[in-house]
Amino acid sequence: xxxxxxxxxxxxxxxxxxxxxxxxxxxxxxxxxxxxxxxxxxxxxxxxxxxxxxxxxxxxxxxxxxxxxxxxxxxxxxxxxxxxxxxxxxxxxxxxxxxxxxxxxxxxxxxxxxxxxxxxxxxxxxxxxxxxxxxxxxxxxxxxxxxxxxxxxxxxxxxxx
Amino acid sequence: xxxxxxxxxxxxxxxxxxxxxxxxxxxxxxxxxxxxxxxxxxxxxxxxxxxxxxxxxxxxxxxxxxxxxxxxxxxxxxxxxxxxxxxxxxxxxxxxxxxxxxxx
Numbered sequence: 283x284x285x286x287x288x289x290x291x292x293x294x295x296x297x298x299x300x301x302x303x304x305x306x307x308x309x310x311x312x313x314x315x316x317x318x319x320x321x322x323x324x325x326x327x328x329x330x331x332x333x334x335x336x337x338x339x340x341x342x343x344x345x346x347x348x349x350x351x352x353x354x355x356x357x358x359x360x361x362x363x364x365x366x367x368x369x370x371x372x373x374x375x376x377x378x379x380x381x382x383x384x385x386x387x388x389x390x391x392x393x394x395x396x397x398x399x400x401x402x403x404x405x406x407x408x409x410x411x412x413x414x415x416x417x418x419x420x421x422x423x424x425x426x427x428x429x430x431x432x433x434x435x436x437x438x439x440x441x442x443x
Numbered sequence: 444x445x446x447x448x449x450x451x452x453x454x455x456x457x458x459x460x461x462x463x464x465x466x467x468x469x470x471x472x473x474x475x476x477x478x479x480x481x482x483x484x485x486x487x488x489x490x491x492x493x494x495x496x497x498x499x500x501x502x503x504x505x506x507x508x509x510x511x512x513x514x515x516x517x518x519x520x521x522x523x524x525x526x527x528x529x530x531x532x533x534x535x536x537x538x539x540x541x542x543x544x545x546x547x
Contacts, residue, residue, distance in 0.1 A: 288446040292454050299458055299481055303465035308473060315477050322458075322484045325451075326509075329495045334487075334509050341513050346480065346520045353473060353524040357531040371467030379460035386452045392496060395445040399495070402503055407510075415507055422514045429518035433525035 287328055295321030308354050316347040330399050333407055451492035459485035472527045472537040476520065483516045 298318035305311045319342040326335035411419050459482050466478030487509045494505020531537050534544075 285446055288450065296454070296457055296461065299461040302477055302481070303461050303469075303474075308471060311474065311477060315480065318458075318481065319484065322488060325454075325488055326491055329451075329491050331491045331495070331506050331509070334491060334506055334513070337510060337513055338484075338487075341517050342480070342484070346517060349520060349524055350473060350477065353527055356528055357473075357537050368468040368470075371469075372464055374467055375460045375464035378463060379456060382456035382459070383453065386449060386456060391448045391452070393447055393449070394496075395447060397496075397499065399499075402506065407503065407506065410502055410507060414502060415511075418507075418511055422511055425515060426518050429522050433521045436522070436525040436529045 291321055291324045291328065295325070309351065312347060312350045312354060315350070316343050319343050319347065331402065333402065333404055448492060448496040451496075452489065455485045455488045455492065458482075458488065470538050470540050472530065472539055473524075475539065476523045476527070479523075480516065480520060483512065483519075487512050 295318055298314045298321060302311045302314035302318055305314060319338060323335040323338040323343070326332070326338060462478045462481030462485060464478070465481065466475045469475065469478075490505045490509045490512070492505075494503065494509075497505070527537055530542065534542060536542070
């Protein structure tokens with residue numbers, strides 16, 4: 283695991299995430315979010331979880347980012363002042379970041395570099411999904427169906443009496 | 444120096460805090476959803492990092508949790524954006540500060 287790649291991906295991800303949080307135009311923020319998700323997927327590749335990285339690209343960059351862009355286009359006629367930045371939120375976020383860093387650096391974590399890993403194949407993941415994780419898989423299917431129906435019902439035209 | 448678990452956790456904490464910043468400091472509903480998605484991605488990164496640096500196990504537990512979590516996050520994003528559209532249709536705005544019809 284190379285540290286150059288780690289630093290490069292980290293800078294890309296965090297810069298894109300900061301842009302997504304602070305750009306004033308909504309569409310620019312959504313596209314920065316897609317870049318940040320690509321960076322997170324690169325982290326998964328770096329960690330040896332290639333399947334999760336691919337799922338991340340398919341689901342987040344391919345579906346969720348496009349969904350956000352569509353919603354922005356559907357709700358664009360916005361009146362009133364553009365986004366005011368709330369500094370209390372920034373303060374709370376900084377405080378929580380400091381607290382997390384203190385907790386991470388005070389905990390005794392294994393300092394060794396990652397142990398060599400047998401490659402995690404899709405076959406292995408599929409076997410696990412169909413044996414040990416079959417009930418969670420069914421529940422996720424149910425949740426996705428319910429979310430599909432719920433989203434469609436939410437955006438249906440309201441009947442006007 | 445190769446990156447260790449601590450470095451990954453620090454990056455993930457930074458990503459979580461940026462997501463929290465987006466969710467708390469912006470007033471547009473879609474920005475709040477963007478922040479929540481970022482926080483979920485940070486949590487997934489933690490799962491995979493702990494799986495990679497933890498003791499080897501026959502089942503790839505961290506990877507499985509991350510995959511299920513991505514699926515739930517996708518469902519959450521779909522329902523959340525549908526809610527944003529429904530709210531926009533009803534109130535003609537998606538600024539969460541203006542949605543105060545239930546204010547006493």
